[in-house]
Amino acid sequence: MAELFTEKYAVLWIVVLFAALFIPVHRLIWTMSVRRAERDGTRDEERRKKLKLRAGVTAALLCFVFAYFYAGVLLKG
Numbered sequence: 001m002a003e004l005f006t007e008k009y010a011v012l013w014i015v016v017l018f019a020a021l022f023i024p025v026h027r028l029i030w031t032m033s034v035r036r037a038e039r040d041g042t043r044d045e046e047r048r049k050k051l052k053l054r055a056g057v058t059a060a061l062l063c064f065v066f067a068y069f070y071a072g073v074l075l076k077g
Helices: 007-039 045-076
Strands: none
């Protein structure tokens, strides 16, 4: 079991952490974006789809960077 927490499995831990974080972070970013757009007076369904796509890209980048650095610190330390 201790072998799973070595540098050999760093890529596995990056993928696992990325997958665990992506959905909640994506939902949080999308919700905040939609609420801001609605506050500005935009209630268009087309705009919501664009915001959801943008939230997905942002969440993917954010989660990957966090997972990469977190796994690097955790497994090399």
